[in-house]
Amino acid sequence: MAWLRSLARFSRATKPYAADLPLFPRGGGAAASFCTGVAEAGFSGLGPTEPGGEAKPRVVVLGTGWAGSRFMKDLDTRAYDVVCVAPRNHMVFTPLLASTCVGTLEFRSVAEPIGRIQRAISTAPGSYFFLANCTRVDPDAHTVECETVTDGSTDTLKPWKFKVSYDKLIIACGAEASTFGIHGVKDHAIFLREVHHAQEIRRKLLLNLMLSDVPGITHEEKTRLLHCVVVGGGPTGVEFSGELSDFIIRDVHQRYSHVKDYIHVTLIEANEILSSFDVRLRQYAINQLTKSGVRLVRGIVKDVQPEKIILDNGEEVPYGLLVWSTGVGPSPFVRSLTFPKSPGGRIGVDEWLRVPSVQDVFAIGDCSGYLESTGKPVLPALAQVAERQGKYLASLLNRISKAGGGYANTAADIDLGDPFVYRHLGSMATVGRYKALVDLRKSKEAKGLSLAGFISWFIWRSAYLTRVISWRNRFYVAINWLTTLIFGRDISRI
Amino acid sequence: MAWLRSLARFSRATKPYAADLPLFPRGGGAAASFCTGVAEAGFSGLGPTEPGGEAKPRVVVLGTGWAGSRFMKDLDTRAYDVVCVAPRNHMVFTPLLASTCVGTLEFRSVAEPIGRIQRAISTAPGSYFFLANCTRVDPDAHTVECETVTDGSTDTLKPWKFKVSYDKLIIACGAEASTFGIHGVKDHAIFLREVHHAQEIRRKLLLNLMLSDVPGITHEEKTRLLHCVVVGGGPTGVEFSGELSDFIIRDVHQRYSHVKDYIHVTLIEANEILSSFDVRLRQYAINQLTKSGVRLVRGIVKDVQPEKIILDNGEEVPYGLLVWSTGVGPSPFVRSLTFPKSPGGRIGVDEWLRVPSVQDVFAIGDCSGYLESTGKPVLPALAQVAERQGKYLASLLNRISKAGGGYANTAADIDLGDPFVYRHLGSMATVGRYKALVDLRKSKEAKGLSLAGFISWFIWRSAYLTRVISWRNRFYVAINWLTTLIFGRDISRI
Numbered sequence: 001m002a003w004l005r006s007l008a009r010f011s012r013a014t015k016p017y018a019a020d021l022p023l024f025p026r027g028g029g030a031a032a033s034f035c036t037g038v039a040e041a042g043f044s045g046l047g048p049t050e051p052g053g054e055a056k057p058r059v060v061v062l063g064t065g066w067a068g069s070r071f072m073k074d075l076d077t078r079a080y081d082v083v084c085v086a087p088r089n090h091m092v093f094t095p096l097l098a099s100t101c102v103g104t105l106e107f108r109s110v111a112e113p114i115g116r117i118q119r120a121i122s123t124a125p126g127s128y129f130f131l132a133n134c135t136r137v138d139p140d141a142h143t144v145e146c147e148t149v150t151d152g153s154t155d156t157l158k159p160w161k162f163k164v165s166y167d168k169l170i171i172a173c174g175a176e177a178s179t180f181g182i183h184g185v186k187d188h189a190i191f192l193r194e195v196h197h198a199q200e201i202r203r204k205l206l207l208n209l210m211l212s213d214v215p216g217i218t219h220e221e222k223t224r225l226l227h228c229v230v231v232g233g234g235p236t237g238v239e240f241s242g243e244l245s246d247f248i249i250r251d252v253h254q255r256y257s258h259v260k261d262y263i264h265v266t267l268i269e270a271n272e273i274l275s276s277f278d279v280r281l282r283q284y285a286i287n288q289l290t291k292s293g294v295r296l297v298r299g300i301v302k303d304v305q306p307e308k309i310i311l312d313n314g315e316e317v318p319y320g321l322l323v324w325s326t327g328v329g330p331s332p333f334v335r336s337l338t339f340p341k342s343p344g345g346r347i348g349v350d351e352w353l354r355v356p357s358v359q360d361v362f363a364i365g366d367c368s369g370y371l372e373s374t375g376k377p378v379l380p381a382l383a384q385v386a387e388r389q390g391k392y393l394a395s396l397l398n399r400i401s402k403a404g405g406g407y408a409n410t411a412a413d414i415d416l417g418d419p420f421v422y423r424h425l426g427s428m429a430t431v432g433r434y435k436a437l438v439d440l441r442k443s444k445e446a447k448g449l450s451l452a453g454f455i456s457w458f459i460w461r462s463a464y465l466t467r468v469i470s471w472r473n474r475f476y477v478a479i480n481w482l483t484t485l486i487f488g489r490d491i492s493r494i
Numbered sequence: 495m496a497w498l499r500s501l502a503r504f505s506r507a508t509k510p511y512a513a514d515l516p517l518f519p520r521g522g523g524a525a526a527s528f529c530t531g532v533a534e535a536g537f538s539g540l541g542p543t544e545p546g547g548e549a550k551p552r553v554v555v556l557g558t559g560w561a562g563s564r565f566m567k568d569l570d571t572r573a574y575d576v577v578c579v580a581p582r583n584h585m586v587f588t589p590l591l592a593s594t595c596v597g598t599l600e601f602r603s604v605a606e607p608i609g610r611i612q613r614a615i616s617t618a619p620g621s622y623f624f625l626a627n628c629t630r631v632d633p634d635a636h637t638v639e640c641e642t643v644t645d646g647s648t649d650t651l652k653p654w655k656f657k658v659s660y661d662k663l664i665i666a667c668g669a670e671a672s673t674f675g676i677h678g679v680k681d682h683a684i685f686l687r688e689v690h691h692a693q694e695i696r697r698k699l700l701l702n703l704m705l706s707d708v709p710g711i712t713h714e715e716k717t718r719l720l721h722c723v724v725v726g727g728g729p730t731g732v733e734f735s736g737e738l739s740d741f742i743i744r745d746v747h748q749r750y751s752h753v754k755d756y757i758h759v760t761l762i763e764a765n766e767i768l769s770s771f772d773v774r775l776r777q778y779a780i781n782q783l784t785k786s787g788v789r790l791v792r793g794i795v796k797d798v799q800p801e802k803i804i805l806d807n808g809e810e811v812p813y814g815l816l817v818w819s820t821g822v823g824p825s826p827f828v829r830s831l832t833f834p835k836s837p838g839g840r841i842g843v844d845e846w847l848r849v850p851s852v853q854d855v856f857a858i859g860d861c862s863g864y865l866e867s868t869g870k871p872v873l874p875a876l877a878q879v880a881e882r883q884g885k886y887l888a889s890l891l892n893r894i895s896k897a898g899g900g901y902a903n904t905a906a907d908i909d910l911g912d913p914f915v916y917r918h919l920g921s922m923a924t925v926g927r928y929k930a931l932v933d934l935r936k937s938k939e940a941k942g943l944s945l946a947g948f949i950s951w952f953i954w955r956s957a958y959l960t961r962v963i964s965w966r967n968r969f970y971v972a973i974n975w976l977t978t979l980i981f982g983r984d985i986s987r988i
Contacts, residue, residue, distance in 0.1 A: 044710040089704060090986035106602065111986040115749045122749040131704040131987075148708050150701070157719070162710040195988040207644070210583060210625040214642050216538040216656040225651070255609045255616040472981040479973055487966040492584035492605040493625075494689040 045163035046083065046128075048142065049407065055126055056081045057406035059397065060144055060166035062134045064091050064114050066383045067365030068172035070390030072118040073469075079401035081126035082118060083164055086173075087133050087149045089114055092195055094383055095428075095464055096477065098240040101192070101201040102247035103489035109476040111195050112469045134173065135161070137337060139358035142166055142408045167408045168360050168397060171337075171347060172390070175328035175366035175381055184304030189324035192236055201323060206493040208320045209252065212259045224307060225320035226263040231301055231309075232326035233269030234276075235429040238285060240323060241267045242432025245292035249433075251489045266295045266317065268309075274437070276380075276427060276444060281437040284452040288431040328381050334367050342369030342378050350374055351419030353393050359409050364389035379422055392420045428460045436460040539657035540577065540622075542636065543901065549620055550575045551900035553891065554638055554660035556628045558585050558608050560877045561859030562666035563963075564884030566612040573895035575620035576612060577658055580667075581627050581643045583608055586689055588877055589922075589958055590971065592734040595686070595695040596741035597983035603970040605689050606963045628667065629655070631831060633852035636660055636902045661902045662854050662891060665831075665841060666884070669822035669860035669875055678798030683818035686730055695817060700987040702814045703746065706753045718801060719814035720757040725795055725803075726820035727763030728770075729923040732779060734817060735761045736926025739786035743927075745983045760789045760811065762803075768931070770874075770921060770938060775931040778946040782925040822875050828861050836863030836872050844868055845913030847887050853903050858883035873916055886914045922954045930954040 049055040059080045061068045069091040072082055093110040100107050114129055115122035121129050136145040144166060148159045177193055179185040190204070191197050208225040211217065217225075228244055230237045244265050253260045267273070267289065273296065274282050286296060300312040308318040330345040339355050342348040346369035347355060353368065355361040365386035369378035379385045396416060397406075405411030426440035426448075436457035441448035461481070468474045543549040553574045555562045563585040566576055587604040594601050608623055609616035615623050630639040638660060642653045671687060673679040684698070685691050702719040705711065711719075722738055724731045738759050747754045761767070761783065767790065768776050780790060791811075797804040802812040824839040833849050836842040840863035841849060847862065849855040859880035863872035873879045890910060891900075899905030920934035920942075930951035935942035955975070962968045 046709055088987070089700070090988065106600065107988050108600065108984050108986060111984075111988050113749075113984065113986045115985065123751050125752075128707060128752065129704065130708050131701070132708060148705060150705065157705065160708075160710050162708060164709070195986075199988070206583070207625070210623065211642060211644065211651065213622060214624050214626060214654075214656060215540055215658070216654050255607075257617050258619075258622065470981075472977055472984075475977065476973075479970075483966055483969065487964075490602050490605075490607065490966075491609065492602060492607045492689075493582070494584065494601050494605050494693070 043145070043161055043163045045143075046165060048165035049081075049167060051407040051410065057167035057401070057408075058083055058126065058165065059168045059170060060085065060164055061170045061172060062086065062144070063172035063174055063365070063367075064088060065172060065174045065365055066091070066094070066386035067174075067390040068170065069112070069114065069117050069469075070387045071170055071172065071364065071394045072114065072121070072390075074391055074394030074398075075118070076394075076398045076401065077118065077120035077124060077127065079398065079406060080168075081124060082121055083127065083166075084114055084118075084121060084129045085132050085134050085144065085146050085164065086114070086129075087131065088194070089129060089131060090195075091117060091469070092193075093464075093468055093473070094193070096468075097192060097195070097198055098236060098243050100195070100198040101240060102205070102243050102251075103202065103491070104243060104246070104484050105477060105480045107195050107199060109473050109480050112473060116470050116472075130162075130164070132162070134333065137169065137171075137361070139169075139355075139361055142169075142360065144169065165408075166360070167406060168400075169362065170393065171355075171361065171363040171367060172365045172386075173331065173333060173367050175334070175346075176331040177324065178327050178329035179324070180326070182301055182304060184306075185324055188304050188306055189231070189322040192240060192323055192325050201321065203493060204321050206491060209256050209259060209263070210493070212262060212320075213256065220318075222259065222262050223264075224318040226259060227317075227319050228263070228265045228321045228323070229309065229317060229319040230265065230267045230323045230325065231269075232324065233267055233271075233273030233296075234325060234327060235274065235427070236325040237267060237269070237323070238274055238289070239430050240325070241265055241289060241294045242292065242430055245289070245294050246432045247489060249292065251491065254488060255491055264295065265293065266297055268297045268299050268301065268311075268317075270298070270300045274429060277429070277437055277439045278441065278450040281439055281450055281452050285429070285431045285437060288433065288435050292432050328366055331367070339363075340371060342371055344369055344378055346378065348372075351376070352396065352416050353389060353420055360411065362393055364393055384425060385422060388422060389420060428456070428463065430457060430460050537639070537655055537657045539637075540659060542659035543575075543661060545901040545904065551661035551895070551902075552577055552620065552659065553662045553664060554579065554658055555664045555666060556580065556638070557666035557668055557859070557861075558582055559666060559668045559859055559880060560585070560588070561668075561880035561884040562664065563606070563608065563611050564881045565664055565666065565858065565888045566608065566615070566884075567963075568885055568888030568892075569612070570888075570892045570895065571612065571614035571618060571621065573892065573900060574662075575618060576615055577621065577660075578608055578612075578615060578623045579626050579628050579638065579640050579658065580608070580623075581625065582688070583623060583625060584689075585611060585963070586687075587958075587962055587967070588687070590962075591686060591689070591692055592730060592737050594689070594692040595734060596699070596737050596745075597696065597985070598737060598740070598978050599971060599974045601689050601693060603967050603974050606967060610964050610966075624656075624658070626656070628827065631663065631665075631855070633663075633849075633855055636663075636854065638663065659902075660854070661900060662856065662894075664887065665849075665855065665857040665861060666859045666880075667825065667827060667861050669828070669840075670825040671818065672821050672823035673818070674820070676795055676798060678800075679818055682798050682800055683725070683816040686734060686817055686819050695815065697987060698815050700985060703750050703753060703757070704987070706756060707750065714812075716753065716756050717758075718812040720753060721811075721813050722757070722759045722815045722817070723803065723811060723813040724759065724761045724817045724819065725763075726818065727761055727765075727767030727790075728819060728821060729768065729921070730819040731761060731763070731817070732768055732783070733924050734819070735759055735783060735788045736786065736924055739783070739788050740926045741983060743786065745985065748982065749985055758789065759787065760791055762791045762793050762795065762805075762811075764792070764794045768923060771923070771931055771933050772935065772944040775933055775944055775946050779923070779925045779931060782927065782929050786926050822860055825861070833857075834865060836865055838863055838872055840872065842866075845870070846890065846910050847883060847914055854905065856887055858887055878919060879916060882916060883914060922950070922957065924951060924954050 064086040090111040099105040132146040177191040212222040303310040347363040348371035366381040370376040430436040438456040439450040558580040584605040593599040626640040671685040706716040794806040841857040842865035860875040864870040899908040924930040932950040933944040
């Protein structure tokens with residue numbers, strides 16, 4: 001039992017982030033640790049690498065979204081060590097997230113662990129994934145300060161802070177759902193951006209379906225519980241409404257036949273739904289959704305209360321489930337950064353996606369936008385923009401490494417090659433009942449192919465199936481679609 | 495927008511369970527509603543059925559475990575309406591639950607919605623599933639009192655009470671994990687009986703793996719975080735330990751290679767592990783587990799603190815994850831019932847599984863046990879006992895219905911046929927690394943076939959695959975096993 005005793009030899013006086021402990025990163029032989037370097041701050045962490053030392057230059061990536069994940073996937077890990085700092089250890093395949101809310105797909109089929117996207121993070125001695133939020137960037141010292149995410153689920157482990165030195169910093173931490181300052185949204189509505197949002201929607205939907213069948217509930221209360229309100233008529237809101245109506249038409253009618261006449265879906269949008277799509281497709285979507293029983297309401301939400309929302313014309317809309325998808329805006333972290341901003345408050349970048357006021361800092365995805373000085377418009381917050389930027393930046397950093405500029409402050413004079421150019425490949429959205437829209441125009445004003453219907457739906461499914469990153473998840477998405485077709489959606493509330 | 499207005503016409507003064515509302519159950523034309531019947535109690539609910547009326551006799555089933563689910567599956571729903579009252583809407587395939595904690599199987603593959611087990615519950619006008627706990631049984635009035643389960647996830651919906659009249663009552667609400675009154679178990683340990691337990695274990699395990707890799711953590715804290723302690727050496731504890739060591743050997747070594755040398759599993763048992771198995775198999779299990787790196791400790795837990803447990807010899811065992819599986823005992827609901835009890839405090843039943851002191855009440859599964867007067871020993875709390883009892887009782891009730899005794903108080907003189915007889919088919923347990931034990935002896939003392947190793951493991955897997963209830967889940971269990979073999983276990987922390 002000697003091992004038990006050695007486990008038990010705990011000193012409660014020892015702080016987990018005390019600066020005097022041997023916290024030197026394994027494998028980083030040439031690195032200087034913060035344990036001594038910045039002891040005055042009381043932080044430990046990964047110290048700077050040294051050109052000519054054993055350690056490769058270190059790329060720190062903030063975020064595991066489309067931009068960061070694609071960047072890490074394509075980065076040459078023979079040339080760089082990768083340290084990823086993010087509050088979740090997986091990428092979410094967001095275009096299919098709406099399907100998981102009703103069980104068309106399972107949650108894990110749309111989540112891709114970052115260690116599967118870039119294996120070096122799991123295995124290379126100098127590459128890490130840290131479950132943490134970045135709280136501060138010090139571009140002069142080339143460090144980021146981070147705080148661990150423990151989300152309250154461990155009994156006594158308090159979050160702690162640490163520092164990581166970077167040779168290159170990639171800010172890809174995304175945006176946050178915008179509420180336009182409307183009161184009550186954060187308290188009562190559910191966003192649809194993370195897997196846990198989809199889980200919450202599914203649990204709540206199934207709970208409401210079951211509770212509305214229990215004796216003692218009034219007609220009004222039942223109608224409210226089963227009223228699903230979606231605010232925001234962009235692709236996410238429309239696709240979720242379509243999935244919901246599919247779920248109602250097929251699964252609720254079969255499995256909750258007692259309450260099937262009470263459930264309704266309402267989609268509230270202040271302007272046009274799917275405003276980026278061709279007008280013909282928009283009309284098609286409106287017809288399809290209406291045919292599926294989705295009520296389309298044009299209105300502006302003024303206030304969100306626990307059981308009802310108030311529209312600007314004073315109308316009250318009772319709801320049992322409220323999903324909010326009205327686009328995104330800069331996160332508090334992005335707002336806290338002192339870098340010059342693009343129009344709209346994103347981190348300003350030049351045409352090579354650099355933050356031009358400092359060395360070795362790049363920003364990609366929804367958190368970044370072209371500076372006004374570039375003369376280019378800020379790109380839309382789309383997965384395809386983020387992914388293309390990640391891909392471009394990985395090849396840029398691979399090029400920089402080949403030219404000998406991998407370490408901090410060594411890339412100033414390197415030829416960066418062509419700047420990033422975004423070419424829109426088109427947009428897709430499904431509207432339920434095996435129907436979708438495909439708009440292949442290059443921009444909102446351009447002419448080009450656009451189609452709607454079953455063939456579009458088939459294109460939509462095939463296209464996304466090929467875009468799913470791992471073979472494992474591609475397999476599971478296909479299997480989920482198959483079993484949903486054969487057996488219907490799973491209604492276990494787990 | 496008239497529909498919006500009609501939705502909005504809420505009267506906040508109306509209580510959801512006010513007794514003066516039209517709460518008559520749809521389809522129950524001949525039934526008298528509680529709305530008038532027991533208005534003095536302020537409850538609504540389903541009133542009694544009337545022999546000769548339109549409504550079929552109503553069987554109320556408390557619980558969706560092995561016993562209740564098998565009973566509902568086999569009940570003749572042309573003869574009876576079924577009302578199931580339970581705090582979860584699915585049955586859990588418990589023998590495979592341990593596999594879901596590390597991702598060998600997915601959670602939904604082991605959960606079977608009750609509406610899929612007995613379709614009448616989803617579709618028949620007089621059959622229902624109520625997400626609720628039974629709080630009181632009134633055998634004289636032939637009613638149960640229930641309270642809805644809203645588990646805090648709806649914003650403002652408070653739990654409410656209702657009553658259901660029964661013609662036959664089947665109590666199959668199971669047992670609860672026993673803690674032997676040890677302080678801190680409920681606060682700090684995780685049981686392994688429900689899907690949400692397995693989800694909690696998986697999330698905590700992945701969180702600890704990630705946090706232990708973050709700079710600033712001490713060697714001791716890392717060792718503690720990655721120390722998984724299992725208390726209880728029955729089949730559940732052993733199978734979970736085996737799954738954990740499989741996960742460590744294959745997946746942690748591949749995907750968390752930085753911390754792979756810190757993770758350890760300890761199994762603590764006061765007596766013998768797998769005490770119901772043949773001594774040869776027991777020794778095999780000990781050898782296998784030890785070979786996989788599981789440390790077996792014989793000891794009694796005295797106290798559970800947030801980060802360590804104290805054994806009776808004073809030894810302290812720090813842990814990061816503590817799983818408790820030391821068997822089951824009567825739940826507070828069972829203890830609150832005034833029926834005569836069996837040895838061990840379960841609901842006492844006769845050889846036909848009736849509660850003999852009252853009419854039309856039966857008890858099956860872990861919550862019930864033979865009365866001492868039957869001269870039979872209380873059966874062990876096993877899935878196969880519960881399932882066999884559910885099957886027997888369904889055929890008994892089908893027989894009673896055929897003899898015209900379906901309604902309340904009409905079955906006193908009906909010939910019940912043969913009493914329930916339990917024949918033990920044997921026990922199985924997997925110990926990890928494609929090895930399992932199969933013990934086909936009829937009882938602990940009897941002689942019979944017992945084998946261990948890969949062939950047993952193959953028998954174990956095949957046997958359980960055929961026992962999984964729906965084709966959908968059978969398919970998913972097979973697919974999960976296949977992808978775990980090919981791609982490894984999924985480590986997304988969602």
